[in-house]
Amino acid sequence: MKKGDIIICAVVFAVALILAVVFFFAKPEGKTLLVKADNKVIYEYPLDVDREITLEHNTAVIKDGSVFMLSADCKNQICVKSGEISKRGECIVCLPNRVILEIR
Numbered sequence: 467m468k469k470g471d472i473i474i475c476a477v478v479f480a481v482a483l484i485l486a487v488v489f490f491f492a493k494p495e496g497k498t499l500l501v502k503a504d505n506k507v508i509y510e511y512p513l514d515v516d517r518e519i520t521l522e523h524n525t526a527v528i529k530d531g532s533v534f535m536l537s538a539d540c541k542n543q544i545c546v547k548s549g550e551i552s553k554r555g556e557c558i559v560c561l562p563n564r565v566i567l568e569i570r
C-alpha cells in the first residue's frame with residue numbers, strides 16, 4: 467500500500483465515522499410532552515427537564531428525556547405497563563381516566 471492509499475483510507479474511514487455519529491444523534495427525539503385530558507392539552511413540559519407530574523388520577527414522570535406513567539388508579543393499569551416513551555409521536559394512553567401523554 468502506498469502512502470496516498472493510506473491517507474484515502476483514513477479519510478474515507480473518518481467521513482464514515484462522522485456520518486455514523488451524525489445519524490446517531492439526528493434520531494427524531496421528542497422535545498415536548500403534551501399532557502391531554504378529555505382531548506384537551508392541559509400541560510406542556512420540555513423533555514430535557516426531569517420532573518414528576520401529578521394529575522387527578524395519574525402520576526407521570528419525565529426522566530432523562532423519557533416519559534412513563536409512574537402510577538394510576540385505573541383498573542387495567544395499561545398506561546403504567548406501557549413503559550417508557552421518548553420519540554416524537556409516541557404516546558401513553560390511560561383510557562379509563564381519559565389521559566394521554568404525547569411527545570411532540
Ligand SMILES: [Zn+2]
Pocket residue numbers: 538539540542543544545546559560561562563
Ligand atoms: Zn391507566
